[in-house]
Amino acid sequence: xxxxxxxIFAGLLLIGLAAPYVLYPVFVMKVLCFALFACAFNLxxxxxxxxSFGHAAYFGGASYVSAHAAKVWGLTPELAxxxxxxxxxxxxxxxxxxAIRRQGIYFAMVTLAFAQMVFFFSIQAPFTGGEDxxxxxxxxxxxxxxxxxxxxxxxxxxxxxxxxxxxxxxxIIHSPFGQVxxxxxxxxxxxxxxxxRTRRYKLAVFVLSATLAGVAGATKAIVFQLASLxxxxxxxxxxxxxxxxxGGMGTVFGPILGAAVIVTMQNYLATFGDxxxxxxxxxxxxxxxxxxxxxxxVLARLIRRPL
Amino acid sequence: xxxxxxxxxxxxxxxxxxxxxxxxFYALLSLGLAIIFGLLNIINFxxxxxxxxxxxxxxxxxxxxxxxxWGALLLVPVIVGITGVVLERLLISRLYHLDHxxxxxxxxxxxxxxxxxxRNQYGISGLPYAIPGQLSGGQNLGFMFLPNYRGWxxxxxxxxxxxxxxxxxxxxxxxxxxxxxxxxTMVGAFGIxxxxxxxxxxxxxxxxxxxxxxxxxPIYSVNPNMGADVIIVVFAVVVIGGxxxxxxxxxxxxxxxxxxxxxxxxxxxxSAVVIFVIMAIVLLVKPAGLFGREA
Numbered sequence: 317x318x319x320x321x322x323x324i325f326a327g328l329l330l331i332g333l334a335a336p337y338v339l340y341p342v343f344v345m346k347v348l349c350f351a352l353f354a355c356a357f358n359l360x361x362x363x364x365x366x367x368s369f370g371h372a373a374y375f376g377g378a379s380y381v382s383a384h385a386a387k388v389w390g391l392t393p394e395l396a397x398x399x400x401x402x403x404x405x406x407x408x409x410x411x412x413x414x415a416i417r418r419q420g421i422y423f424a425m426v427t428l429a430f431a432q433m434v435f436f437f438s439i440q441a442p443f444t445g446g447e448d449x450x451x452x453x454x455x456x457x458x459x460x461x462x463x464x465x466x467x468x469x470x471x472x473x474x475x476x477x478x479x480x481x482x483x484x485x486x487x488i489i490h491s492p493f494g495q496v497x498x499x500x501x502x503x504x505x506x507x508x509x510x511x512x513r514t515r516r517y518k519l520a521v522f523v524l525s526a527t528l529a530g531v532a533g534a535t536k537a538i539v540f541q542l543a544s545l546x547x548x549x550x551x552x553x554x555x556x557x558x559x560x561x562x563g564g565m566g567t568v569f570g571p572i573l574g575a576a577v578i579v580t581m582q583n584y585l586a587t588f589g590d591x592x593x594x595x596x597x598x599x600x601x602x603x604x605x606x607x608x609x610x611x612x613x614v615l616a617r618l619i620r621r622p623l
Numbered sequence: 624x625x626x627x628x629x630x631x632x633x634x635x636x637x638x639x640x641x642x643x644x645x646x647x648f649y650a651l652l653s654l655g656l657a658i659i660f661g662l663l664n665i666i667n668f669x670x671x672x673x674x675x676x677x678x679x680x681x682x683x684x685x686x687x688x689x690x691x692x693w694g695a696l697l698l699v700p701v702i703v704g705i706t707g708v709v710l711e712r713l714l715i716s717r718l719y720h721l722d723h724x725x726x727x728x729x730x731x732x733x734x735x736x737x738x739x740x741x742r743n744q745y746g747i748s749g750l751p752y753a754i755p756g757q758l759s760g761g762q763n764l765g766f767m768f769l770p771n772y773r774g775w776x777x778x779x780x781x782x783x784x785x786x787x788x789x790x791x792x793x794x795x796x797x798x799x800x801x802x803x804x805x806x807x808t809m810v811g812a813f814g815i816x817x818x819x820x821x822x823x824x825x826x827x828x829x830x831x832x833x834x835x836x837x838x839x840x841p842i843y844s845v846n847p848n849m850g851a852d853v854i855i856v857v858f859a860v861v862v863i864g865g866x867x868x869x870x871x872x873x874x875x876x877x878x879x880x881x882x883x884x885x886x887x888x889x890x891x892x893x894s895a896v897v898i899f900v901i902m903a904i905v906l907l908v909k910p911a912g913l914f915g916r917e918a
Contacts, residue, residue, distance in 0.1 A: 367724045367727070369727075414903055414906045414907065415906075417906050417907075417910040418862070418906070418910055420723055420724070421660075421666045421723050421724070421727055422862060424666070424724070424727055425666065425858040425859075425861065425862055426862055426902070426906065428855060428858060429855060429858055429859040429862065429899050429902055430899065430902075430903070432855045432856075432859075432899065433896050433899035433900075436895040436896045436899075437896070439895075440892055440895070550855060554731055554735070557728065557731075561728065589743070590739045590742040590743045591739070591743065592739075593735050593736075593738065593739035593742070594735070594736050594739035594740060594743070596732075596735055597732045597733065597734070597735030597736030597737075597739060598732070598736060599732070600728060600729070600731060600732025600733075600735060601714065601729060601732040601733060601736070603728075603732075604718070604725050604728050604729040604732065605714060605717065605718075605729070608721075608725065
């Protein structure tokens with residue numbers, strides 16, 4: 317890991333450790349969950365070149381499963397999150413193996429349509445609570461020992477989960493596997509002619525991305541003690557695209573910043589109702605028209621180092 | 624009273640009619656998407672919002688200007704089509720040299736803005752739009768009751784779809800269009816203004832969506848979210864049909880509407896997902912879609 321990235325990770329960890337003493341912990345946990353979600357999504361889009369428009373399926377799907385596991389099966393929070401994560405991985409494998417048969421815009425439409433299928437399932441399935449979702453999910457005791465009900469305790473657990481997730485993503489990006497991915501993103505026919513089975517790589521990164529998005533969604537369900545339809549609806553898939561685009565797709569740290577900006581905006585502008593949607597739409601248009609590298613992408617260009 | 628497979632015929636034909644009507648909208652919307660995609664290579668995510676705008680502009684014309692349904696049917700596609708032309712000139716046309724994904728993201732952002740504006744202005748409860756007097760009432764066909772307006776929607780959609788197909792496949796203008804999708808530089812060299820052709824095509828595709836919106840206004844309540852869900856289904860329709868052929872998107876649209884209606888009769892819980900299930904099967908068997916060419 318280059319020194320610069322090491323320092324950035326250290327800085328992020330310091331900010332993360334200090335944040336709950338300055339800001340409302342639940343708000344910071346929300347930012348953390350979405351940061352991991354956006355980074356997982358960026359692994360697929362920024363490094364695999366695959367625009368999934370249905371990542372809400374893994375995020376929201378995992379949140380339903382972990383909420384159910386914690387509430388009905390009485391699992392401890394870490395096991396509930398693990399269950400949700402495995403569910404997201406399975407879902408990612410099923411959808412991914414079909415979706416990678418199409419490319420480009422078709423790929424986006426296929427993932428979106430499958431995500432909508434998951435949404436309809438979430439409305440109708442007997443265990444999801446329909447319009448109400450799964451409410452008052454117990455936070456439980458970590459490893460059956462440490463109570464997670466106080467926000468501070470839960471906060472440091474969530475920080476650890478998200479930080480490990482980010483390091484895993486960093487490791488994937490900078491592994492030989494990650495290099496092959498970038499090769500496929502930039503020139504797939506060439507990688508095929510070099511003998512790589514590109515489909516396997518694409519499916520692998522799809523499943524990895526879905527799994528990590530699942531970690532984020534499952535953790536969010538424990539934090540808010542709620543699994544609801546908003547997390548599986550297709551607007552959530554759009555939001556994660558927006559976070560990634562705004563922060564800088566294909567950068568390591570961009571999606572974290574993008575998630576922080578968007579979640580902050582939603583939190584503090586919530587009273588303005590639909591203006592938030594309009595604002596997000598405008599950010600989308602501006603980012604696409606003028607600002608395709610994203611905030612961190614521009615910074616990286618200015619300092620001439622990858623971020 | 625006879626029964627088919629244990630289902631009373633009224634229920635069966637009622638659902639089939641409903642399926643046919645949904646199919647009319649799927650066909651009109653996927654046709655518009657296919658035309659825009661064919662020439663601009665952009666998936667017009669704003670399509671659902673433009674369909675919703677069609678219904679709203681019809682409502683506004685009636686309530687603010689006193690222009691009735693028939694006037695709206697002609698005016699609305701033009702008005703909304705012009706907003707499409709402006710969008711294409713101002714924003715979309717600047718993205719053609721980039722990856723297609725940016726077009727998708729831009730139109731997604733535009734859809735958020737348009738939906739948000741209408742929601743701010745009119746709330747989400749939905750506004751009523753009366754069926755025009757000439758088309759109220761219905762016919763008793765013996766085996767079922769056919770409301771006149773619903774019959775009209777199916778006929779109007781069929782006529783517009785087939786008319787569009789005829790123009791694109793059989794006329795000189797259509798030949799230019801098809802040639803421009805294959806090789807814009809060459810067509811430009813023959814003295815045809817390709818950028819203008821592209822702009823007008825986008826406007827026309829948007830006009831089709833708006834036309835569908837006017838047709839939908841008396842059936843569904845006019846509300847800002849009406850485009851959001853239907854557009855995803857239309858995307859699935861497009862994937863199933865494949866974008867290769869105009870006729871393909873029309874046939875797939877109507878066909879899937881009917882399939883959805885049938886599912887509602889025999890397995891109501893599955894009706895919301897049946898199209899997505901079919902999409903999964905088609906992707907397994909024929910990834911390019913039923914009428915599509917392998918890209």
